[in-house]
Amino acid sequence: MDQPADDRAVSPSRTSRLFLMALALAAGLVAVDQLTKWWAVGLAGRAPINVIGELVRFRLTYNPGAAFSIGTEYTWVLTLFAAAAVGTITYVARRVTSRAWAVGFGLMLGGAATHLLDRLFREPGFARGHVVDFIDYGPFVGNVADIALVVGVAVMFVLNLRNIPVSGPAAKASPDRSDDAA
Template sequence: MNHQRRYPLVLLTIAIGAGVAVLDQGTKWWAESNLSTGERVPLLGDLLGLQLAYNPGAAFSLGTDATWIFTIISAVAVAAAIWFTLRVRTVLWAIVIGCLGGAVTSHLGDRLLRPPSFGQGHVVDFIAYGNWFIGNIADIFIVGGMLTVALLTATSPDRDTAEAPQ
């Protein structure tokens, strides 16, 4: 695919990524403005609720003493999203890469700019799933995006996201 035909897909990917990042950061701002840390607001009984928490680690609060490692992983994920964005070839892959790119960019922003310090920032979580874990909008896009990547890869192995490096 030539560069001129790919340009609209790149713009679509960037627009979706920006939208996801703004949505995630906006909902985190809302959560910090309206919820108290640790207090749970039930939405669907004990199954789903709102509960403000700050996560220094990864999913399920794993690696809470290694925040800087997750900052590096987030930066690598953003770089990968940029690489794939510049090589996207289909609308479906543009959507998926945009969703993933926006989500990891938002998480990187948390890691870099939120307390306690640069590169050691805690991710704002506020969606409580039973007593299992607390997440955010970016987490939903990451899980959904990775499931979609797996599905697309498994069902159409001849259609990749990007052109081979030259």
């Protein structure tokens, strides 16, 4: 007996392909982020480089804390949070049934993984490493991973507003529905 087209849309093989897509996006993001940080470390001791006037500049900083340098004295705790985030995102991303959710999870996973790598392997030491930030835009200084995390959260926020589930029966909706999974 043939399966309806809607059932094939959420088949285990489709879910596996979407998970692999999220992993590939995350791996690509880690590579790009780490390469740009390698380049940025070369800016040490240099004056900021204006990209768009003083609105966007390249300026090397090392952040021992979380966003906005919160918790600078608890770098090892942030390392544990980053490891938990990578594990949780990977676990949940295995269930995605939508390309849009796969993209959101891929961006989040890549951003969290590259921050975890910084925490584990950068100075001043294992699990106490500082994140390399170099994109200075006004009151904030960040990196490629930070941008990916913000975009990933925005994608997930929009998907939630549109009531598109991560997985499950609603993803089987007919193609003409306006809230169909992307």
